[in-house]
Every structure is written in structure tokens, then in C-alpha cells.
Amino acid sequence: MTAFVFNEINFDNHEQVVFASEAKSGLKAIIAIHNTHLGPAMGGCRMWNYASEADAVRDVLRLSRGMTYKNAVAGLPIGGGKSVIIGDPKTEKSPALFEALGEALERLGGRYVTAEDVGTSPADMANVAAKTSYVAGLGDRGDPSPFTALGCFVGAQAAVKHRFGRDSMEGLTVALQGLGHVGYDYARRLKQAGAKLVVADIDQAALQRAQDELGAEVVDIHAIYDVNADIYAPCALGATVNADTIQRLKAKVIAGAANNQLASADLGDVLRRKEILYAPDFVINAGGIIKVCYEYLNTPEDGMDAHVRRIGETLTEIFVRADVEGMATSIIADQIAEARFKQ
Numbered sequence: 001m002t003a004f005v006f007n008e009i010n011f012d013n014h015e016q017v018v019f020a021s022e023a024k025s026g027l028k029a030i031i032a033i034h035n036t037h038l039g040p041a042m043g044g045c046r047m048w049n050y051a052s053e054a055d056a057v058r059d060v061l062r063l064s065r066g067m068t069y070k071n072a073v074a075g076l077p078i079g080g081g082k083s084v085i086i087g088d089p090k091t092e093k094s095p096a097l098f099e100a101l102g103e104a105l106e107r108l109g110g111r112y113v114t115a116e117d118v119g120t121s122p123a124d125m126a127n128v129a130a131k132t133s134y135v136a137g138l139g140d141r142g143d144p145s146p147f148t149a150l151g152c153f154v155g156a157q158a159a160v161k162h163r164f165g166r167d168s169m170e171g172l173t174v175a176l177q178g179l180g181h182v183g184y185d186y187a188r189r190l191k192q193a194g195a196k197l198v199v200a201d202i203d204q205a206a207l208q209r210a211q212d213e214l215g216a217e218v219v220d221i222h223a224i225y226d227v228n229a230d231i232y233a234p235c236a237l238g239a240t241v242n243a244d245t246i247q248r249l250k251a252k253v254i255a256g257a258a259n260n261q262l263a264s265a266d267l268g269d270v271l272r273r274k275e276i277l278y279a280p281d282f283v284i285n286a287g288g289i290i291k292v293c294y295e296y297l298n299t300p301e302d303g304m305d306a307h308v309r310r311i312g313e314t315l316t317e318i319f320v321r322a323d324v325e326g327m328a329t330s331i332i333a334d335q336i337a338e339a340r341f342k343q
């Protein structure tokens with residue numbers, strides 16, 4: 001176990017990784033604190049029925065490291081961390097389970113602050129909050145998704161300006177994958193700005209709504225990569241930019257909310273050579289964490305909208321640097337993050 005943990009590519013000098021368990025509730029959690037140079041580590045708690053404990057370790061390390069980069073580029077005074085609970089979120093949840101997680105967080109004294117993520121909800125976080133104050137996004141002050149969608153929209157505007165030299169979305173076609181919490185709101189903003197939407201989802205009700213309300217054209221989930229679009233907006237799954245789809249995409253801009261959009265890091269450079277402008281995922285989708293961080297730190301919310309909108313300026317800086325240095329936008333984004341947190 002030790003050999004694989006320290007050699008894991010995403011271990012990357014994690015400050016602390018804690019295995020927390022509690023017999024009565026059945027808690028088996030891993031809390032990963034990647035870097036706290038900029039502030040307490042913040043990142044959500046995922047509950048997932050992992051095939052193996054090794055998979056859970058890999059996932060938490062990858063996600064935790066990713067939060068350090070996301071939080072640093074977003075200019076937030078927080079570090080990166082993440083937690084996972086091993087178990088089936090449909091059948092193995094209980095208030096006691098999340099209270100036990102709260103006790104584990106309390107023992108860490110605030111070095112890590114959790115929030116909801118895949119498989120957990122604001123109600124679960126309320127149970128965590130019964131035992132610790134190191135929890136954010138309790139649901140009483142709203143869903144972060146609209147802020148993620150706003151960040152994606154201003155990010156897409158910046159990318160369109162850079163790639164097509166246009167201030168307007170009017171008449172551009174967007175192939176949007178995933179009409180969920182973020183994707184639908186993002187689609188609505190794109191439509192308002194004059195874009196034409198071609199969408200795919202596995203949820204028929206979401207597709208019907210997009211047809212009725214946004215005049216969207218619906219395509220099969222496998223056909224979304226072949227759409228004759230200007231922008232590809234992945235808002236569902238990770239790794240949708242891969243060896244197969246990269247040959248099929250017609251879009252010259254990739255701007256979407258999904259995490260870990262590139263199946264492998266080298267694809268950033270492949271996109272650059274194909275003149276497809278990629279808005280790095282952890283930069284463009286930071287609106288939600290900005291919202292959660294403002295809430296947790298009780299930062300006056302009047303500056304929050306402007307903070308999310310700065311995602312557009314940050315992306316422009318990345319695009320310009322990538323051109324000047326002949327590098328992938330994803331690499332430049334990593335470098336900006338590292339310059340901030342590796343002090």
C-alpha cells in the first residue's frame with residue numbers, strides 16, 4: 001500500500017492523508033489534504049461504491065490535488081483537499097455516518113473543510129455540521145451550480161473573443177453535453193446571447209425542456225462529438241476529450257463545466273496543434289467553489305459576482321500566454337496555479 005501511495009502520480013507531496021473509520025456507523029473515509037499554503041484545504045466529500053480501496057485512494061488524491069490548482073487559479077484564500085466515503089450512497093447513508101465524518105474533520109482542527117459532492121447532499125452536510133463547523137455549502141444559502149454556469153458563460157465569451165475575434169455569441173452553434181444543474185443554466189445563458197444549441201443527455205425530460213424552452217436541437221449522446229459546432233461544451237462526464245473524440249470534434253473552442261475533460265494530459269498539446277482553443281476545466285468551472293468559499297469565510301457577497309466573472313479575464317491571460325509561449329492552455333493554467341501555491 002505504502003509503495004503505491006507515495007508513487008501515485010497524484011500523491012504529489014500531499015501534506016496529509018487520513019484514513020478515518022468508525023465502527024458503529026460503518027464509516028470508512030479517506031481525507032486528503034494536498035496543500036494548505038494559501039489557506040485551509042477545501043473540497044467536497046464524495047460518496048462512492050469504489051471497486052477497491054486502492055481506487056478510493058487514487059480518486060481522493062487526484063481530486064484533492066485538483067482542488068489545490070482550482071482554488072489557487074480562482075484567487076481564493078484556500079488550499080486543496082477532498083474526502084471520499086467508501087460506500088453506496090443509495091443504500092448505505094445514515095445521519096450517524098456523516099456525524100462520524102464530522103468528528104473526524106473536527107480532529108483535523110480546520111485543516112480541511114468539506115462540502116457536498118457526487119453522492120452527498122446538503123442534508124448530509126447538515127449531519128456533518130452537527131459535529132463540526134468545518135463544513136460549507138449547507139444548502140440554506142443556495143446551490144453553487146448557477147455560479148458555475150455563470151463562470152462557464154463568461155469563460156466561453158473570453159474563448160470566443162480570443163479564437164474567433166468576436167464579442168458576440170450571435171449565430172454560433174454550441175454542442176452541449178449534459179443538461180444538469182450546471183448545463184441547463186449555461187445553455188439558457190448561451191441561448192439568451194444568441195447561440196444555437198445542439199444538446200445531448202440521457203435524461204429525456206431535460207431534453208424535452210431544452211427543446212421547448214430553448215429551441216434546442218437534440219442529438220444522440222454518441223453523436224454530440226460529430227456536431228458541426230463552433231463550441232463544444234462538456235457538462236456531464238470527465239474524459240470526453242480523448243483519442244477518439246479529438247478526431248471527430250468540429251468545434252474550435254472547448255468550454256464546459258465537467259471536471260477532468262482531457263483523458264490524458266498530453267491532449268492539451270494535441271488540441272493546441274489542431275487550433276482548438278481549450279478553456280482548462282478547473283479554471284472555467286470554478287464559479288461554484290468561489291460561491292462556497294465566500295459563504296464559508298463569510299466574505300461580503302457583493303463582490304462575488306465580479307469574482308466569478310474574473311474567470312473570463314483569467315482565461316484570456318491563459319490564452320495569450322499559451323500563444324506567446326507555444327504551450328497548451330492546460331499547461332499554462334497549471335503553471336499559474338503552481339506559482340501561487342508553491343510558495
Ligand code: NAD
Nearest residue numbers: 145148178179180181182201202203235236257258259288
Ligand atoms: P448533474 O448531475 O446535475 O448533471 C449532469 C447531466 O449530465 C445530467 O443531466 C445527466 O443526465 C447528464 N448525463 C449523464 N451521462 C450523460 C451522457 N453519457 N451523455 C450526456 N449527458 C449525460 O451535474 P452538474 O452539477 O450539472 O455538473 C456537471 C459537470 O460539471 C460534472 O462533471 C461536475 O463534476 C462538474 N462541475 C459541477 C459543478 C457544480 O457547481 N455543480 C462545479 C464544478 C464542476
